[in-house]
Amino acid sequence: MKTKAVLFDFDGVIADTEQGATKYLEKAFDKYHIQLTEDQRRSYIGTDGRKQTEEILKDAGVSVSVEEFFKERAKLGSYYENSPDLKPISGLEDFLKLLKRKDIKTGIVSSTNCRLIITALNRMHLIHYFDAIICGDMVEHKKPDPEGYLTAMQYVDAGPKECIILEDSPTGIKAAVNAKATVVGFKGSEIKQDTSQADLVWETYEEAIRWFRHADAHLNLAERDF
Incomplete structure (x- = not known):
């Protein structure tokens, strides 16, 4: 799908x-x-x-x-x-630009307070990339409950099988698994956590970009065969 x-x-x-x-x-x-x-x-x-x-x-x-x-x-x-050290993880913006070109919706689901997330996104000049932002003070049940992800799916008009979720922590991965989406364990941050329950693992956003391009190649081949 x-x-x-x-x-x-x-x-x-x-x-x-x-x-x-x-x-x-x-x-x-x-x-x-x-x-x-x-x-x-x-x-x-x-x-x-x-x-x-x-x-x-x-x-x-x-x-x-x-x-x-x-x-x-x-x-x-x-x-x-x-913090003057706040910045996007390397390669993130290139990945977001790729998703926009492909008309793939994007969202953030965080347990952190909305004010802090919005402030950080504005400071990094990233907020315009996202179609939905769901934070910890916007839901009744936080991660590992899937409520935040299920709410975001409604905003981006996509079902669980049409969504990929990127998480770096066992708690977040559990929430994503409970939401029944495809789950990517992301390893691009300084603290490496257990991502063994994820469906895929991406070490970097460069790897994410390669994955999408490879997926496109397979999809195009399948369409030609059909």
């Missing part, structure tokens, strides 16, 4: 934010004299972080609510809004 839409996670797929965002998170925990372990840092990837934060505060004996913590964290700024 022909691909009608490609849907992207944001963190680790559109921009390599995960290391930078963690630094802002650690600054917030420093205010409560909490140092995160490597496992705790990685647990935030692909999530909105609320459950992990509640557990970390509780284990440290800090009587601060998750809401209070994130209010304090917001005062410190964010990688999406403030």
Whole structure:
């Protein structure tokens, strides 16, 4: 079946934010004299972080609510809004241009707050490439629930079998699998995660471009044979 839409996670797929965002998170925990372990840092990837934060505060004996913590964290700024290092992952824009030329719709589905995602996309001059943007504060159920992806599919008028989803984390991949789309495990970010549950693996966007060109060649051959 022909691909009608490609849907992207944001963190680790559109921009390599995960290391930078963690630094802002650690600054917030420093205010409560909490140092995160490597496992705790990685647990935030692909999530909105609320459950992990509640557990970390509780284990440290800090009587601060998750809401209070994130209010304090917001005062410190964010990688999406403030970091001079924010940039698209290499090759992304060329891939997006290819999809536009092929009239394939595009969307972003992220667990991150909408304000941060929109700000980051504007800073990188990418927002005009996307036909749908669904963020964590726009859905009732976040990843690994497929709600965000299913909602995006409605906006781009494509069924699950007509969609390819790019994700870099096990949580995101599970959401994409639950949405019953073709799932690509993307390995182009600094933090390499388990993508074994994905249907395909792309190391770079150059590989994504080659894949689409190869798929086109097979489709054209099949049409000539028919």
